[in-house]
Amino acid sequence: MKSLTEKLLFNIPSRRGYINITPQVEEIVSKSGVREGLVLCNAMHITASVYINDDEPGLLDDYDDWLEELAPHEPVSKYRHNRTGEDNADAHLKRQLMGREVTVAVTNGKLDLGPWEQVFYAEFDGRRQKRVLIKVIGE
DSSP states (O other), X not given: OEEEEEEEEEOOSSSOEEEEOHHHHHHHHHHHTOXXXXXXXXXXXXXXXXXXXXXXXXXXXXXXXXXXXXXXXXXXXXXXXXXXXXXXXHHHHHHHHHOSEEXXXXXXXXXXXXXXXXXXXXXXXXXXXXXXXXXXXXX
């Protein structure tokens, strides 16, 4: 069995942002030499997410609007978590909705994604460096 672990680093200058990381994940899968296996992609921070969906600007805006409706950033005083001196309780809730990680099959050395599927990193409390773990395992 082969395996390769790498970390992607991101520093989103705004509070929220969405990055298509499919090309980076594809590159790591290729580098691993795995032909048949799995790749795990997970956000290593409790205010960020990795998910799979379409890379369409309107959908990204819809996600942002939907998440802000469900867990608005302001007023920050409405969240008990923010009583600790933080202002990111909404980011924790948004992460819970979007998920921590995705696992994708690797077939013939390529990501086995469906039509239009892309892997995304979502940031809900940016302005500092964060990591995404990419772990490829297989033969």
